[in-house]
Amino acid sequence: MSPSHSNDEAESTAGSTTHNQRLKRSKRGKYVSKACLECRRRKLKCSGEEPCQRCIRYGKECCFSEDHAAAEILRSMNRIGRPRMYGYPPTSGTPSQAGPSASAGPSGSSGMTGAATVALGSQTMGIMQGGNGLTLEERMERLEAKVEALAASRLAEQNGPDASGFQGDTAFEAAGNALKANLTSVKRQLGISLSPSTAPISSITSSGVDPSPTGSTSAADYTYIKRVESQSMPxxxxxxxxxxxxxxxxxxxxxxxxxxxxxxxxxxxxxxxxxxxxxxxxxxxxxxxxxxxxxxxxxxxxxxxxxxxxxxxxxxxxxxxxxxxxxxxxxxxxxxxxxxxxxxxxxxxxxxxxxxxxxxxxxxxxxxxxxxxxxxxxxxxxxxxxxxxxxxxxxxxxxxxxxxxxxxxxxxxxxxxxxxxxxxxxxxxxxxxxxxxxxxxxxxxxxANVYLSAMVAYARLTGDVWDELFSARGAKESTPETILVLDNRIKQWYENMLPTFPLIPRMGEPTRRHLRQELLITTRFNYLRLLLRRRTLIAMNYDRATGQICGDLNVDTVNRLQAFVDELSSPSSFRYHMATTLGGAILFLATLLARYLSQIGLQDMQPIYAESFKTAVQMLRDLAEHLESARRILHNLQDIIHVIETLLSKSGLQGQEEYANFVPTNLDSLFAYGMLDFPAQITDGPGGDLFPSDAINSLDWV
Structure with a gap:
């Protein structure tokens, strides 16, 4: 190839490269005159729209501010917090340790250094001296509001039902705390009165939270007023x-x-x-x-x-x-x-x-x-x-x-x-x-120790029930006589020992606490006796004696709960016990009403069981309007409730065959909580137990 030809090719290539570079420069992205606070804080390019594309993509709260003072403070906070936020080593000029202010917090994050805090305070003071038509008080309030909004956003990002921890952006949080501290100092120097958020706890007023007993509040509703090393806690x-x-x-x-x-x-x-x-x-x-x-x-x-x-x-x-x-x-x-x-x-x-x-x-x-x-x-x-x-x-x-x-x-x-x-x-x-x-x-x-002493005695009996009936050895060795012995032991303690506990004052009117505690103990002893016979009841092969004992216990339980019907909508720990106890009564009464009771000589008790069943279902439905656990129990029992309500609506059923026409052949599968054969509910495989979720697969029987 001749030299002249090579030179021509080189010039042609150079010209093409120059042309491509001009094209690239001509295709430069659109210039935006403003950026949101999130993109400024992360030092990333912003699309300039409100909300911007980056915040939409990552689900961030997008807000714009023309206040250059706020932007400058945020940049300072970002620069100080950057090593901890992104895991980078400390930059030159940022000491890795600076006394107590840099000690590690509960999350393992170090706080701001003392030098950085002083620098931020000085910078804040300098910025506040400037102005864009606003008074110092107005500028301080605007800046504090922006920092609080961003801190609240950080907290909200971390809080959810599946969150594994309660740790926010500690770097942003530590810088925000330092900013608040320096704003307080600046206000004092300028003669501006302190805002309620910087005053002692005794002077802090409610921040729009309903103080009534039914008000439901959360951590996000409160001002940061407690400091744990470098962290501020709501x-x-x-x-x-x-x-x-x-x-x-x-x-x-x-x-x-x-x-x-x-x-x-x-x-x-x-x-x-x-x-x-x-x-x-x-x-x-x-x-x-x-x-x-x-x-x-x-x-x-x-x-x-x-x-x-x-x-x-x-x-x-x-x-x-x-x-x-x-x-x-x-x-x-x-x-x-x-x-x-x-x-x-x-x-x-x-x-x-x-x-x-x-x-x-x-x-x-x-x-x-x-x-x-x-x-x-x-x-x-x-x-x-x-x-x-x-x-x-x-x-x-x-x-x-x-x-x-x-x-x-x-x-x-x-x-x-x-x-x-x-x-x-x-x-x-x-x-x-x-x-x-x-x-x-x-x-x-x-x-309250009277109730505690009674519940300790009850807990000892539950241990006996577990050891002799439901433990690995008890499940193999238990007999019908074992159930009779346990039932007699529980009944004897309830009838002879419990009256010696002054749950109800012998003098004066009982309080609501006294009445609740007596009901809690009575219904739990009832269910401990029912627990012994649960397998037999759900298998639908019980005799007259077993059926009558279980029927009497459940009717007694429903009647006692009915006296507290006015508390269904009142917030208390007692409602949870009412929900689980009503669910148990519905389940046990269903095992009685799903059977033709004339077979075992209990036909005269059928109207009483039916009335108790209807009362229990209605109370549980009323309670489900206010309590999540009641809704869960009602949902799990809805199939068996439908079957029993259908049976009760068919008046004048005669004979076992006519009665059986309305009872599903798979009735045992409709009992939501299955049998209380716990060892059978636990598998040996990696799946663990057979519970469908973390919620228990049986009612809170005890």
Whole structure:
């Protein structure tokens, strides 16, 4: 090839390249004059539309601001938080450690460095001195509002029913906290009054949250006012906090009495005066959050959260669980850690997360062992009478809850009587038991420990039922005589021993708590006796004696519940027991009404059973308008309810054959909760149990 030809080709190639470059430059993307705050924060190109394409694609909240001061602050926050947000190593000039302000928080994220905080404060002051026609007060309010909106957006992104944790964008959050602190300082320098969000907790007013007992609130409704190292945590204002705690000690704690009201309130008063949470107070801080979650799930009257797929109190629950962290595994903490674990199981039980409730109740028992609560002789001479009493209450509450949840799940219980050497707590008035003061005299009519003592005796009987009838060995060796012996033992205790417990005051009018506690014990003993015969009833091969015993127990239960019909719409823990007890009565009465009772000589009882069945179904339907668990039970029983209602509408049926025409041949498959043969419901394969979901496949029988 000649040199001249080569030069021509080179010139041609160069010209083509230059032409392509011009084309690329001419196709440059559209220039936009503004960008949303999210794209500015992430330093990404924005499409300039509202909302922009990037925010639409990633589901972000898109907002624009012409306030250059806000943009400058956000850029500073992004620059300071970048190493933690994206996992990059610290940039030059950003110390990896800077004293307490840079210590790691619960999520493992470090806080802002002291130098960065000072720099941000100085920069904030400089920007505020500028102006674009607004007063300083207006500019401060606008900037605070933007930061709060973005922080709330970050929190909302992390909160949901399936969230594995309650951790937001800690880098953005830490910078936001530093900004708020510096804004407060700037306001003081400029002589501007502080806003309520920067004032002490006692002066914070309700932020539009319904303070009534039926108001359902969540973590996203509150101002960030509690600091845990580098994190700010949502916490109720003074009015909402009082509502939560009052409901807890009025409705929940008397039935699971492991928290001392005077000690809790005294500790809360000291706790509420500080914005920063001491690491030693972390279990108590978490106990507060789990109390909030329990109250929310019991007060959810409208059930709006369930319609959105969110459990009431779930955000509080995740926050509490995150605060405790590994303390539950290691056992590091005070008695508040054990109290927290008991109420964590309580919440999961009411949330229909029974597998998790079973695990947590077992953990509560192991923590009691680990902290020596199971042997009173190990309490030591330094344990005051107050703490001896409190330890007894915690131990026996965990014992009762363990037996209740374990039998409902059809699994072995964790705390055995042979391992316990602890007295039952005295029947004292909880409001008068104060640390450092002499123990008051017994006051059975005001003590929640009367109910606790009765439930401990009941829990021991449930352990006998499990060991002799449903355990691996009991399922193989039990006989009809075993059922008779157990039934006689339960009946004898109920008729002879229970009357010695002053559940109803012998003098004066009983309170609503007294009446509820008596009903709870009576119906649970009824169902423990029914539990012994459940296989026989569902198999439809019971005799006259068995049918009459079960019929009488169920009619008695429905009649007792009917006296509380006015409480169906009132938020309380009692409604949950009403729902499960009504569901059990419907199931057992259906086994009687689906059979031609003349065969076993119970035809005269059929109208009584039918009336009780109709009453129970109507009460459950009314309760389902207010309670998620009632709706779940009603849905599971709808097929058998339809069959029985059809039978009852056919008056004048004569003979077994005519009656059988309206009873499906697959009737046993319509009983939603199957047989109570727990070992048969557990598989050996990787699938675990045969429960269709985390919700239990049997009613809360106990």
């Amino acid at each position: 916490f109720p204002n003074a009015g909402e906090y009082a509502r939560y705690i009052d409901f807890f000690f009025e409705d929940i704690n008397p039935f699971h009495s492991c928290v001392s009201e005077p000690e809790f309130r005294a500790r809360s008063e000291r706790f509420l005066t500080r914005h920063d949470v001491d690491p030693a107070d972390m279990p108590f801080f978490a106990l507060n959050y789990i109390i909030f979650s329990c109250v929310d799930i019991l007060q959810d009257v409208s059930c709006e959260n369930q319609s959105k797929g969110q459990l009431p109190g779930w955000q509080w629950f995740l926050t509490a669980d995150d605060l405790v962290g590994k303390r539950q595994v290691t056992g590091r903490g005070d008695l508040a850690l054990l109290q927290f674990t008991v109420y964590e199981a309580f919440y999961l039980m009411h949330a229909d997360k029974w597998n998790a409730a079973y695990n947590i109740s077992g953990l509560a028992c192991r923590l009691c062992f680990q902290n020596g609560l199971h042997q009173q002789s190990r309490y030591g001479p330094d344990c005051t009478p107050f703490y001896v009493h409190l330890r007894q209450r915690i131990l026996w509450t965990a014992y009762y809850l363990d037996r209740r949840i374990s039998l409902s799940c059809g699994r072995p219980y964790a705390m055995r009587d042979l391992d316990l050497d602890v007295n039952l707590p005295d029947w004292l008035d909880d409001k008068l038991i104060i640390p450092g003061r002499p123990v008051p005299p017994p006051a059975p009519e005001k003590s």
